[in-house]
Amino acid sequence: MKKYFLAILAITSTVITGQAQQKKLNQDSLVKESAKTELWEPVPALVSTGKPFTDAPSDAIVLFNGKDLNSWQKADKKPVGWKLDKEGSVTVVKGSGNIETKQGFGSCQLHIEWREPAAIAGASQTRGNSGIFFMSQYELQVLDSYNNPTYVNGQAGSIYKQHIPLVNASKKPGEWQTYDVIFTAPQFYADGSLQTPAYITVLYNGVLVQNHVAIKGHTEWIGTPKYSAHKDKEPLLLQDHGLDGGNPMSYRNIWIREL
Numbered sequence: 666m667k668k669y670f671l672a673i674l675a676i677t678s679t680v681i682t683g684q685a686q687q688k689k690l691n692q693d694s695l696v697k698e699s700a701k702t703e704l705w706e707p708v709p710a711l712v713s714t715g716k717p718f719t720d721a722p723s724d725a726i727v728l729f730n731g732k733d734l735n736s737w738q739k740a741d742k743k744p745v746g747w748k749l750d751k752e753g754s755v756t757v758v759k760g761s762g763n764i765e766t767k768q769g770f771g772s773c774q775l776h777i778e779w780r781e782p783a784a785i786a787g788a789s790q791t792r793g794n795s796g797i798f799f800m801s802q803y804e805l806q807v808l809d810s811y812n813n814p815t816y817v818n819g820q821a822g823s824i825y826k827q828h829i830p831l832v833n834a835s836k837k838p839g840e841w842q843t844y845d846v847i848f849t850a851p852q853f854y855a856d857g858s859l860q861t862p863a864y865i866t867v868l869y870n871g872v873l874v875q876n877h878v879a880i881k882g883h884t885e886w887i888g889t890p891k892y893s894a895h896k897d898k899e900p901l902l903l904q905d906h907g908l909d910g911g912n913p914m915s916y917r918n919i920w921i922r923e924l
């Protein structure tokens with residue numbers, strides 16, 4: 666009986682080990698596939714930046730003023746799991762999911778401030794990764810890119826896997842940084858085909874890093890970006906990059922002007 670039990674145990678553990686190996690193989694092949702769209706040069710020059718502009722103009726819609734997350738929800742409408750901080754910022758809670766605005770936006774001017782934790786954890790894409798997804802699908806990358814080599818079309822200020830920033834305007838981790846963005850929504854014909862692409866201009870800590878570049882489609886980790894027709898207005902989404910290392914970064918003072 667004991668022999669029989671041990672044999673079953675051996676078979677079960679072999680099956681489990683086999684499954685784990687398969688899972689690892691699948692993950693490895695995904696990572697390999699994703700590397701095909703990584704660019705590692707030219708490396709944008711590092712520039713130092715001054716004091717960022719912060720105040721919302723009178724006609725802006727304030728999306729986050731440090732007090733509450735009433736303008737935000739999860740895509741599944743469940744409560745937002747991110748943590749409000751005493752100093753008027755909000756910090757990503759890893760694994761709690763992306764958050765998005767309740768209101769949809771098309772073309773807009775966006776101001777958003779973000780800070781990477783002073784204590785460095787993770788490397789490359791796992792060092793404070795988040796992202797600002799216009800219309801829930803076009804990502805302006807958020808990453809700690811201060812002395813953190815990674816593929817350059819995935820560093821802070823990049824349009825993820827589409828456009829390398831003109832320079833690296835990153836401040837040190839622990840310092841507040843700003844993005845000021847002018848985003849033009851794409852247009853689609855009635856049959857769903859693309860009429861005009863989205864365009865984006867990005868000032869990073871006051872420095873131009875994307876100059877009216879055409880977005881190539883929905884942000885993709887693997888493969889070529891493509892457009893698929895969507896509504897004229899879609900939520901602005903902030904990314905919880907999830908489970909893979911790094912440590913939580915924060916946002917504050919988010920305002921938007923519809924264009």
Ligand code: MG
Nearest residue numbers: 794795796807
């Ligand atoms: Mg990201």
